[in-house]
Amino acid sequence: MIIFNQLWNFFSSVKLAIFTLCALAGTSIVGTIIPQGESTSFYVQNFGRETAHFFQILDIPNMYYSWWFLGLLGILSTNLIVCSLDRFPAVWKIIKADNLAIEPERIEKMANFNKWEFGTDKLNHIDLAQLLKQNGWHAQSKKIDSNELFFCQKGRWSRTGVYIVHLSILLIFTGAIIGHIWGFKGSVMIPEMSSTQKVFAFKEGEALELGFTVRCNSFAIEFYNNGMPKEYKSSLTIIEQDQEVLTRDIEVNSPLTYKGITFYQSSYQGYQDFILSITENSSGESKVFTLPFQKQMIWEGKDLHFGIVNAEAVGQRVVRAKVWFKSGDSPASIEWLNDNVNTTFTSGAKEYTLAVKQMYATGLQVAKDPGVWVVYIGCGLMLLGLYVAFFRSHQRIWLFKKNGSSTPQLWLSGSTNKNKMAFTQVFEKLKNRIEHAVQR
Amino acid sequence: MDSSQLLGITTFTYMLSTVLYIAILVFKTPRLGGIATLFTALAWFVQTAGLVMRWIESYQLGIGHAPLTNMYESVVFFAWTIILLYLLIEWKFKTKIIGAFAVPFAFLAMAYASFSTDLDKTINPLIPALQSNWLIAHVVTCFVGYASFAVAAALGIMYLLKNKSTASGNASAALSSRFPSPVVIDDIIHKTMVFGFIWLSGGIITGAVWANSAWGTYWSWDPKETWSLITWFFYAIILHSRYTRGWSGKKIAVLAIFGFLSVLFTYYGVNFLLSGLHSYGSS
Numbered sequence: 187m188i189i190f191n192q193l194w195n196f197f198s199s200v201k202l203a204i205f206t207l208c209a210l211a212g213t214s215i216v217g218t219i220i221p222q223g224e225s226t227s228f229y230v231q232n233f234g235r236e237t238a239h240f241f242q243i244l245d246i247p248n249m250y251y252s253w254w255f256l257g258l259l260g261i262l263s264t265n266l267i268v269c270s271l272d273r274f275p276a277v278w279k280i281i282k283a284d285n286l287a288i289e290p291e292r293i294e295k296m297a298n299f300n301k302w303e304f305g306t307d308k309l310n311h312i313d314l315a316q317l318l319k320q321n322g323w324h325a326q327s328k329k330i331d332s333n334e335l336f337f338c339q340k341g342r343w344s345r346t347g348v349y350i351v352h353l354s355i356l357l358i359f360t361g362a363i364i365g366h367i368w369g370f371k372g373s374v375m376i377p378e379m380s381s382t383q384k385v386f387a388f389k390e391g392e393a394l395e396l397g398f399t400v401r402c403n404s405f406a407i408e409f410y411n412n413g414m415p416k417e418y419k420s421s422l423t424i425i426e427q428d429q430e431v432l433t434r435d436i437e438v439n440s441p442l443t444y445k446g447i448t449f450y451q452s453s454y455q456g457y458q459d460f461i462l463s464i465t466e467n468s469s470g471e472s473k474v475f476t477l478p479f480q481k482q483m484i485w486e487g488k489d490l491h492f493g494i495v496n497a498e499a500v501g502q503r504v505v506r507a508k509v510w511f512k513s514g515d516s517p518a519s520i521e522w523l524n525d526n527v528n529t530t531f532t533s534g535a536k537e538y539t540l541a542v543k544q545m546y547a548t549g550l551q552v553a554k555d556p557g558v559w560v561v562y563i564g565c566g567l568m569l570l571g572l573y574v575a576f577f578r579s580h581q582r583i584w585l586f587k588k589n590g591s592s593t594p595q596l597w598l599s600g601s602t603n604k605n606k607m608a609f610t611q612v613f614e615k616l617k618n619r620i621e622h623a624v625q626r
Numbered sequence: 627m628d629s630s631q632l633l634g635i636t637t638f639t640y641m642l643s644t645v646l647y648i649a650i651l652v653f654k655t656p657r658l659g660g661i662a663t664l665f666t667a668l669a670w671f672v673q674t675a676g677l678v679m680r681w682i683e684s685y686q687l688g689i690g691h692a693p694l695t696n697m698y699e700s701v702v703f704f705a706w707t708i709i710l711l712y713l714l715i716e717w718k719f720k721t722k723i724i725g726a727f728a729v730p731f732a733f734l735a736m737a738y739a740s741f742s743t744d745l746d747k748t749i750n751p752l753i754p755a756l757q758s759n760w761l762i763a764h765v766v767t768c769f770v771g772y773a774s775f776a777v778a779a780a781l782g783i784m785y786l787l788k789n790k791s792t793a794s795g796n797a798s799a800a801l802s803s804r805f806p807s808p809v810v811i812d813d814i815i816h817k818t819m820v821f822g823f824i825w826l827s828g829g830i831i832t833g834a835v836w837a838n839s840a841w842g843t844y845w846s847w848d849p850k851e852t853w854s855l856i857t858w859f860f861y862a863i864i865l866h867s868r869y870t871r872g873w874s875g876k877k878i879a880v881l882a883i884f885g886f887l888s889v890l891f892t893y894y895g896v897n898f899l900l901s902g903l904h905s906y907g908s909s
């Protein structure tokens with residue numbers, strides 16, 4: 187029991203909180219100077235074998251997930267929990283307190299206090315509760331013998347502000363832990379018109395089953411005039427049991443979520459292959475082909491032969507391609523087509539619409555994080571709690587009408603738990619109003 | 627008038643405001659007070675116009691984004707926020723003396739933005755990752771926080787000067803006798819720090835939300851993120867030592883200055899001395 191008490195006192199102290207916060211801030215600097223998550227050989231090369239070994243022992247290459255850093259976070263959490271359990275009951279008592287049960291002597295001793303004495307009993311003609319109400323204070327009152335006590339308060343719930351902030355930190359930690367246990371982070375490259383059921387985890391590179399299929403229908407990049415990429419865009423389709431369930435375009439900053447798994451556009455890769463779509467204008471039939479460079483292909487049943495014979499690129503990006511196209515026995519036509527622009531070909535008696543584009547793979551980042559909403563709720567609560575803790579205060583006003591002695595008296599007192607200067611102004615204003623009303 | 631001319635004018639008028647506020651302090655000419663305030667407010671409007679112009683120009687270039695996306699623009703916005711906060715404090719606390727400490731920060735920021743060769747002043751298109759409303763929310767919240775910490779540090783310097791001269795009674799005592807009382811300075815330091823803390827918290831949160839919407843990770847411990855957290859811890863420590871251990875006055879004034887150094891490192895040092903995801907900011 188003694189040990190329990192000692193532990194309790196240790197973990198409820200604010201000294202420990204300040205120590206832990208200093209330790210977290212101080213040690214965090216290390217990981218911003220020493221690059222994180224590199225291979226062992228990187229550290230040996232840059233810091234020497236001995237230092238690298240020392241790093242390994244202290245988990246410096248991954249310090250934000252090391253036992254000692256997580257330990258500090260654990261101490262912080264324990265500290266927060268114990269400290270709150272230790273203090274909150276007292277705060278709850280103040281919030282729920284019956285402030286009319288106060289001893290009149292205590293009213294006299296408050297920082298803000300004023301006392302009026304009256305020769306006559308004109309006090310009795312004034313409705314004090316009404317007067318307080320006119321000044322924005324809703325009063326409860328109680329008769330004590332021949333005296334009467336009024337009490338008003340504002341913002342008593344603001345006392346919970348710091349506890350909301352502290353709770354929010356615990357919530358954020360909880361969300362992070364949930365994400366760590368039940369979530370994953372990975373990535374995958376899907377060539378256009380291909381699909382995948384697996385992605386590859388960041389950490390070990392192991393394959394993770396999605397439980398459904400994702401297909402990349404197409405990928406496109408837009409450029410600014412100066413050649414900088416403006417937007418990457420992929421059209422994705424989710425397939426479950428051979429059924430297409432959902433098709434959507436994603437862009438950087440605008441991901442797709444399905445069954446808790448989110449696909450983020452993150453990179454791309456250009457191929458030497460091409461994608462050619464052919465539409466037979468008379469029948470409206472159309473088909474899409476993946477064409478390796480300089481290789482002939484056939485649309486079976488239509489007797490169409492075609493291939494890409496040449497291409498022109500700016501950097502890695504193909505801007506136009508030379509298409510060779512032949513229908514049946516009629517002579518072949520060869521033409522330069524701009525990337526991804528529809529062009530009409532006439533071959534034999536028929537017209538066809540062709541569009542050719544370079545083939546890409548879309549690079550997706552894939553994440554499942556069931557804890558993120560807990561983290562966001564924590565963040566919201568933190569801002570709310572900070573606002574309440576800093577800008578709201580618990581203000582209390584007592585007004586005591588004392589008839590007992592020969593000269594009737596009126597006592598006014600007030601207290602606040604913070605921002606005393608502002609409250610003094612509020613108090614002075616109320617005092618003047620009351621004085622004005624009573625003297626009239 | 628294009629935005630760079632307007633912002634150039636701003637730099638010079640902030641310099642003049644600085645001179646005016648220091649003149650009020652040194653020559654005890656309160657009559658200059660109105661002029662100093664008027665001048666600073668005018669400069670602030672010119673700067674606002676400059677920022678709006680830059681925004682319009684970005685649309686004319688077919689890029690179209692708020693002027694808050696690189697180091698240069700953020701330094702300009704930082705100065706803008708400092709002046710806005712300072713003018714609010716002047717109005718609320720009815721003292722012009724703080725101007726001699728706070729306005730120079732805005733002037734220095736503008737001078738750095740205008741004359742440094744490290745900063746690229748052209749309006750550039752945004753790479754896909756930066757095209758997000760969260761970017762705007764992130765930059766605005768962070769810089770309101772940074773600007774309040776700058777004002778807190780300015781007040782910290784003021785407090786230390788006052789403290790030193792009342793202790794030793796030397797020549798500068800004459801100067802600082804016109805400062806607000808230590809209790810008032812201490813109170814404003816606390817208020818600006820608290821205000822900054824909320825905005826910094828908001829800045830870290832909006833940054834996390836943005837990262838999550840772009841990459842699926844709300845926190846990745848890159849150096850910039852980590853430094854913003856270190857700064858946040860630092861101010862949390864100050865708040866706790868004040869609230870629960872009763873620290874005030876000199877200790878808090880010193881911490882306010884150190885806190886701002888941490889802000890500067892987060893904002894500036896990380897971009898140039900360390901590398902990470904946020905390296906776009908150095909362009």
Ligand code: HEM
Nearest residue numbers: 198199200203262265266269348351355575862865869870
């Ligand atoms: C990063 C972590 C923390 C943050 C952001 C934080 C935030 C805050 C804030 C904003 C306040 C209000 C201060 C004021 O009104 O001026 C506060 C008060 C307080 N904090 Fe923390 N806190 C943290 C960690 C802790 C820890 C670990 C403890 C453990 C003991 C703790 C104990 C307290 C106490 C006792 C108060 C005073 C509450 C009162 O009596 O009203 N804090 N905290």
